[in-house]
Amino acid sequence: MKIKRLLSAVLITALVLTTMTLVSCSSKKDKYTVGVIQLITHDALDAATEGFIKALEDKLGKDNVEIDVQNAAGSPDTCATIAKSFVTKKVDLIMANATSALQAAYNATATIPILGTSVTEYGVALGIENFSGTVGENVSGTSDLADLAKQAQMIIDLVPNAQKVGMLYCSAEANSDYQVKKVSEYLKKKGLTCVNYEFSDSNDVTSVTQKAASECDAIYIPTDNTAASCAETIYGAMGENKKPIIAGESGICAGCGIATLSISYYDLGYKTGEMAASILKKEAEIEKMPIAYAPQETKKYNKAICNDLGIDTKALEDAGYTALD
Numbered sequence: 348m349k350i351k352r353l354l355s356a357v358l359i360t361a362l363v364l365t366t367m368t369l370v371s372c373s374s375k376k377d378k379y380t381v382g383v384i385q386l387i388t389h390d391a392l393d394a395a396t397e398g399f400i401k402a403l404e405d406k407l408g409k410d411n412v413e414i415d416v417q418n419a420a421g422s423p424d425t426c427a428t429i430a431k432s433f434v435t436k437k438v439d440l441i442m443a444n445a446t447s448a449l450q451a452a453y454n455a456t457a458t459i460p461i462l463g464t465s466v467t468e469y470g471v472a473l474g475i476e477n478f479s480g481t482v483g484e485n486v487s488g489t490s491d492l493a494d495l496a497k498q499a500q501m502i503i504d505l506v507p508n509a510q511k512v513g514m515l516y517c518s519a520e521a522n523s524d525y526q527v528k529k530v531s532e533y534l535k536k537k538g539l540t541c542v543n544y545e546f547s548d549s550n551d552v553t554s555v556t557q558k559a560a561s562e563c564d565a566i567y568i569p570t571d572n573t574a575a576s577c578a579e580t581i582y583g584a585m586g587e588n589k590k591p592i593i594a595g596e597s598g599i600c601a602g603c604g605i606a607t608l609s610i611s612y613y614d615l616g617y618k619t620g621e622m623a624a625s626i627l628k629k630e631a632e633i634e635k636m637p638i639a640y641a642p643q644e645t646k647k648y649n650k651a652i653c654n655d656l657g658i659d660t661k662a663l664e665d666a667g668y669t670a671l672d
Contacts, residue, residue, distance in 0.1 A: 379440070379627050380413045382433035384452060386445035387421040389575050391491075391598040395444055395464045395616035402620025407627065419448065421576065426451035434459060440623055443488070444616075445572055446472045446522050453486060460626050460633045463488030464619040465612065467522035467570050469638050480637045487636035489619045491570055491596065493608040493644050495526060498567070499533035501646070502593050504666070505606055505658075506565040511540045513563035513590075515556060515581070517573035518545035526569035526595060552577045553584040560585040568604070570595035578602020582652070591656055597647055601671055605658055606648045609671075610641035618642075647671050 381403065385396055396416060403412050415438070419425035426443075430451040433441050440460045443449040449463040449472055463469065466488060470478025473486070481487070502512060512534055516523040531541040544559040546552045552573075559566055568574050574581065575598050582589070582603035594604035596612075618639055625631040648668045653660050660670075 376439070376627075378411050378413065379407060380415070380436070380438045381440045381442060381623065381627075382429075382436065382438040383414060383416040383442045384426055384429045384433070384444065384448040385416065385418045386423075386426060386448045386572055387576055388418060389572065389598060390601070391575065391596055391612040392444050392465050392572075394612040395491075395619070396442075398613040398616025398618075399442055399444075399464065399620040399623070400616075402617040403624060406621060406624035421572070423447040423451065427455065430455035439627055442619060442623065446520065447572075449473070449486075449488070457485060459485065460623075461486045461488075462619050462623055462626075462633075464616055465491050467492045468525050471521045471525045481635065482638070483634050485633055487622065487633050487638060489615050489622070489639045489641075491610060491612065491615055491641065492526075493570075493595065493610055493641070495529040496533050497644070498593060498595065498608050499530045499537075501606055501608065502530075502534065502565055502567060503537060503539070505593065505663075506591050509539065509564035511542065511563045513559035513566045514541055514543045515559050515566050515568050515574065515592075516543075516545060516571045518547055520571055520573065523569045523571040523574075527567070530567055530569070546573070549573055549577050549580075552580055556581050556584040557586070557588070560588040560590050563590060566590050566592045568592055568594050568599050571599070575599050575602075578604075589656060591658065597671060600647060600649050603652070604649055605653050605656065606646065606663070606668060609645045609647040610643070615641050645669065 417429040426448045434456045441452045443452040443463045445465045449466050452461045514527045534541050544555050546555040578599045579602040592604040594600035594607040597607050597609040600607035626633050646668045648663045650670045
C-alpha cells in the first residue's frame with residue numbers, strides 16, 4: 348500500500364505542478380465541495396454520514412458547502428472508483444465512511460484532506476506500524492472502537508458458563524481481525540477457549556454461522572461491515588442452536604445480539620464534520636490532527652433476543668444496561 352501511495356503522490360504532484368495557479372496558502376474559500384464515500388447502506392454508517400453533514404452545515408452554513416454523497420454498495424472496487432472521481436472533481440475534502448472507503452481515498456490522493464469515520468483502527472487500516480494515534484500526511488478522522496477489554500468482559504459476565512467462544516467475522520476486514528485478536532487475548536487469560544469462524548463475504552455467512560453455533564457456548568462479532576449487513580441472517584442461521592452473541596456495535600446487536608458496548612455513530616459523524624470544518628476554514632492542520640473517539644460508551648441489550656434466549660432483562664438493567672432503541 349505504501350509503494351502504491353508513493354507512486355500516486357508522485358503522479359499527483361506532477362499534475363498539480365503543471366496545472367496549479369499561484370494562490371495564497373492561507374486564503375479561505377466562501378464555498379466548499381466535500382465528497383463522501385460510504386461503503387454500504389447500514390444504520391450505523393448512515394447515522395455517521397448524517398451527523399457529518401449536519402456538523403458541516405452547522406459550522407459552515409448550509410449554502411456554503413456542497414456535499415456529494417456516494418454509496419459503494421459494499422464494493423471496495425467501487426470505493427476506489429468514487430475516490431478517483433472526487434480527485435478528478437478536485438473536491439476540497441473527502442470523508443471516507445468505513446475502512447474500505449478510507450483505504451480507497453488514501454490510495455487515490457496524497458494532497459486532498461481525507462477524514463475517516465466508522466474506522467476501527469487506523470494503524471491497521473493503513474498499514475502503519477507502531478501507530479501513535481496521529482496518521483500525519485493528509486489523513487485523520489474518528490474511530491468507532493469501543494473498549495475491547497470491556498466487550499470481552501461482557502461475555503464473561505453475561506454468559507458465565509461459557510467455556511468456548513466463537514469469533515465470527517469477515518476475513519476481508521483487517522479491523523475485524525484486530526478486534527478479534529484483542530478480545531481473544533483477554534478471554535484466553537481468563538481461561539476461555541476462543542475459536543475463529545471466518546467468512547470471506549456474505550455468501551458464506553450462513554454456513555460459517557451454523558458451524559459456530561453448533562460448536563460454541565457464546566459468539567463474539569466485532570465491528571464488522573459485512574456482519575452488520577447480514578445480522579438478521581446470522582441470527583436466523585443459528586436455527587435451534589441459538590447462542591448468545593455479544594456484538595461490537597449496536598447495529599449488529601439489533602439484528603442478532605444480546606448485548607453490546609454502544610457508541611453513537613451520529614455523534615461520531617458529527618465530530619468528524621467538526622474536524623472537517625476546522626480543516627476547510629484553515630483553523631487546523633490535518634497532518635497534526637490525532638484520531639478522535641466517541642465521547643461515551645453505553646451498555647445496551649436487545650430485549651427481543653434476550654427474551655427469546657431466556658435471559659433475564661431485569662438483571663441486565665440492574666447491571667446498568669439499557670434497551671436498544
